[in-house]
Amino acid sequence: MSHSSHVKPSxxxxxVAEARLPTVHGExxxxxxxxxxxxxxxxxxAGDLRDEALGPVLVRLHSECLTGDVFGSLRCDCGPQLDLAxxxxxxxxxxxxxxxxxHEGRGIGLANKIRAYALQDTGRDTVDANSDLGxxxxxxxxxxxxxxxxxxxxxxxxxxxNNPRKVAALENAGITVTERVPxxxxxxxxxxHYLHTKQLRxxxxxxxxxxxxxxxx
Numbered sequence: 001m002s003h004s005s006h007v008k009p010s011x012x013x014x015x016v017a018e019a020r021l022p023t024v025h026g027e028x029x030x031x032x033x034x035x036x037x038x039x040x041x042x043x044x045x046a047g048d049l050r051d052e053a054l055g056p057v058l059v060r061l062h063s064e065c066l067t068g069d070v071f072g073s074l075r076c077d078c079g080p081q082l083d084l085a086x087x088x089x090x091x092x093x094x095x096x097x098x099x100x101x102x103h104e105g106r107g108i109g110l111a112n113k114i115r116a117y118a119l120q121d122t123g124r125d126t127v128d129a130n131s132d133l134g135x136x137x138x139x140x141x142x143x144x145x146x147x148x149x150x151x152x153x154x155x156x157x158x159x160x161x162n163n164p165r166k167v168a169a170l171e172n173a174g175i176t177v178t179e180r181v182p183x184x185x186x187x188x189x190x191x192x193h194y195l196h197t198k199q200l201r202x203x204x205x206x207x208x209x210x211x212x213x214x215x216x217x
Contacts, residue, residue: 012036013147025083026090033151035144039102043148044086047094050153056178058095059157060085061145061166063103066110074190075117081183085160096152098145106130107139125193142166146173 014034021030021044031043049057062085068078082097089095105113108130116129130137146169149157156176159167160183167177187195 013041013144013151015151016040023086025086028086028090031148031152033144033148035147037102039144041101041144041148042097042099043152044089044097044099045152046089046092046096049094049096052156054094056156056158056176057154058089058092058160058181059149059154060089060095060097060160060183061142061170062097062099063106063140064099064101066104067113074188075120076191077185077187077195080185084183084185088160096149096154098148100140100142100145103140106137107141108133108135138165142169143173146170146175149175 013036015031016034017032019030021028026046029045031045033041033043035041048054060081062082063078065073065076065078067073068076069082070079072079085097089097104110105116108116112133112135115133116126116135119129119132120126124132127137142165149155149170154175156178157170158179158181159170159177160181161167162183167180170177
């Protein structure tokens with residue numbers, strides 16, 4: 001990844017709280033932030049992020065997904081990705097998960113995401129379901145993540161992501177992405193079609209073979 005020539009974000013975000021966060025993956029420090037639009041985000045941090053001698057920081061930008069992160073929905077790969085990110089950062093001893101709220105259903109909101117699920121159950125894919133509802137395919141913004149990283153003193157990252165848009169968003173904000181670290185989750189019968197759609201229609205860097213089609217209801 002090449003360094004972006006864009007100016008670093010001016011950190012227009014407020015850090016409002018911090019605390020110790022013991023988890024099944026290890027102990028972290030959690031920082032709460034409030035953005036200009038009043039949406040609150042979290043940074044879950046391990047180790048010393050400001051010591052540049054330790055090299056680029058392992059980072060995951062994770063979009064809020066209540067159904068996957070909390071209820072363990074098999075319709076997506078969000079919950080397992082979050083677990084893998086926390087596990088990887090704990091093992092490395094250094095890194096941060098930026099948990100971005102307001103990103104449900106790629107930014108369409110929780111109720112609309114459930115409406116989109118209902119359309120998917122009739123055979124629509126995740127892209128067409130959003131469009132059928134008159135909603136954006138992906139309305140997420142990642143500027144708050146860059147601002148949070150700036151506040152934490154992070155300027156170079158190894159980004160755990162399959163989404164080129166996240167790489168581009170950080171680089172456009174002046175964060176150097178030295179490496180994209182794949183975050184691969186084994187497909188299941190419920191999410192295989194969803195992952196296949198992300199690969200073919202959203203440009204995610206996944207390996208879901210064309211011949212390995214999902215079983216559909």
